[in-house]
Amino acid sequence: MSINCQREFELLKKIGFVRTSGSEEEFKAANMLLEEIASIGCEGHLEAFKAPTSKITKATLKVVEPYEKEYEIAPYNCAIGTPEGGITTDFIYIEDGLDVNLVDLKGKFVLMNTRPNPKLYKKLIDAGIAGYITMSGTAMDEEDKTDISIARIREKNTQHGKIPAVNMRTKDCFQMVRDKASKVHVEIIMEDIELPSQNVVVTLEGTKYPEDIISFGAHYDSVPYSTGVYDNGAGSVIIMELLRHFKENPPMRTVKFVWYGSEEVGLLGSKAYLKDHEEELKKHLLMINVDVAGSILGREMALVTAEQNFVDYIDHTAKIKGFPLKVEQSIYSSDSTAFADAGIPSVTFCRFAPQGGAFIHTRDDVMDYLSAEALEKTTIITKEFSEAIINSVAFPVERKIPENMRKKLDEYFDKDPKKEESSESKK
Ligand SMILES: [Zn+2]
Structure with a gap:
């Protein structure tokens, strides 16, 4: 069966309510994803983790002078x-x-x-x-x-x-x-408190190279006041459609689909996954993330945290296939970056709206600025790239994070502030 963007759009409407880290609504959305997974004929499960936050009972600020x-x-x-x-x-x-x-x-x-x-x-x-x-x-x-x-x-x-x-x-x-x-x-x-959050996980076993793992990721939580459809209900429904596709077209390598919770408060879901699956990570060859898509106005982008030759490969393939895709070697503030930090090459596919064309992190992140047709664009591009790679005869991506990306990751996660200081003073 081919990609059905109307079906994606309908699921997006269904999960389009505020789903903040550790909330009952986030849990509800996770269960809706589980139901959808079951309807595809797959078995999904929840993986729980704790999200630290605060319980605020009073907050006032008053100017008293002049x-x-x-x-x-x-x-x-x-x-x-x-x-x-x-x-x-x-x-x-x-x-x-x-x-x-x-x-x-x-x-x-x-x-x-x-x-x-x-x-x-x-x-x-x-x-x-x-x-x-x-x-x-x-x-x-x-x-x-x-x-x-x-x-x-x-x-x-x-x-x-x-x-x-x-x-x-x-x-x-x-x-x-x-x-x-x-x-x-x-x-x-x-006061400091911890709330329960969760990732939703499905595995499709590879038919030929079951020991090799490629994982899809999309965070399904939203920020407060936002229905988070553009960021990132859209990515969540895109990888659901890809699960459907790979269920019907069994992949040669093992494919994991993970919907991450609590991304918006500091990549907590992907960090918890990496921590809980340490043994399995050695087999992860690539993480394919989808974060922000579906905007009527927009441009397709692939942000690649891997070797330059993989960046070129995506760029060349986009040109050959006629996808208007801007490809960059960089890091993206999303779960893909947590994977890259763990040594796993990653790529994020996204559709960015021009300024004012669609909105993230506000109450204006709503369905009005999105369409099924726009959602289809990112879905097709992500599907074409991932399918070719997942079913490749010899895996074309080296499991390595190049030095220039390592440096960006260290800066992002602030691993060595002294180093950051010295590199900044050189500029
Ligand atoms: Zn996001």
Whole structure:
């Protein structure tokens, strides 16, 4: 049977509800995927893991000088709160947090333009700040049409220590800076908790080389406030359609299909999979990820974390077959990167909308900007490449991560901040 994009689109509508890491809705979506897998005649199972997050019971921020106004805030999960009763302290805008911005910050609450990378985070901790604010949205957002994005602070930062951290509307931050806010009262009461999350896993045994494994991956969780159809219900239904295809056309090599949970809070699903399947990983030859697809306006891309000759192979094949596919050797912030970090070559297929053509990580990630026809494009490209490789006589991809990609991965996972510093100062 050939690819049926209407069927994909219908499944996408079905799973198109907010499915955040560790929520009941994420669990519900996992079970819907299991049902679909069973309807194809395959056997799937759930693999549980824990997703660390926070239970927030109070979060207020009020400017107390030179004017009084309370603003809405969204604390970072896995950061820490303030003492009960809150703190009243100086407020200062430190722009990009250049060294010149980082003087006399002790005990102050700071606002900055970007989320701090581990290097800046450590400098802020060393400077003794009381906490920091990052921005979400634009200066012209309307409160009732937008949400403050909820983020989770990553271990690569908190290894340097924990401080209160919050997201606020860019619009409110703009107002605070414009109106010269100088003192704030902040109270955040929160505690660390762990929520249950899960991956959905199916295996199709290879007919000729069962010891070789190629895995498909797509994360099925969403961020808060987002129905996550573009990011990444779309990838989830694409690999479901591919499961259907390979069930009917048995693959020569073993193919695993994994729908990852909790990708949006730091690739937790793929990291848990890699940890729980250490023995099996030696047999993984390639990870094929699909993350973000289906936008009516868009362009097809393949982001390859592997040797240059594999990049060229995909590029040449796209040209020969007439696929308008942009191929790049790079890393992509998704589960494929966790696999590449474990030494497994990976490729992510995706369809990127031009600016404003479709939306991720907001309440505007909805079906209106997607179509079955657009979904079909990424599905066909992914199917054509994966089928040729899965059924290749001699496997054409070397199981190796080249040096230039290794360096990018180390930077991404912040394995060696000293090295990162020296390479940055060379630029
Ligand atoms: Zn995604």
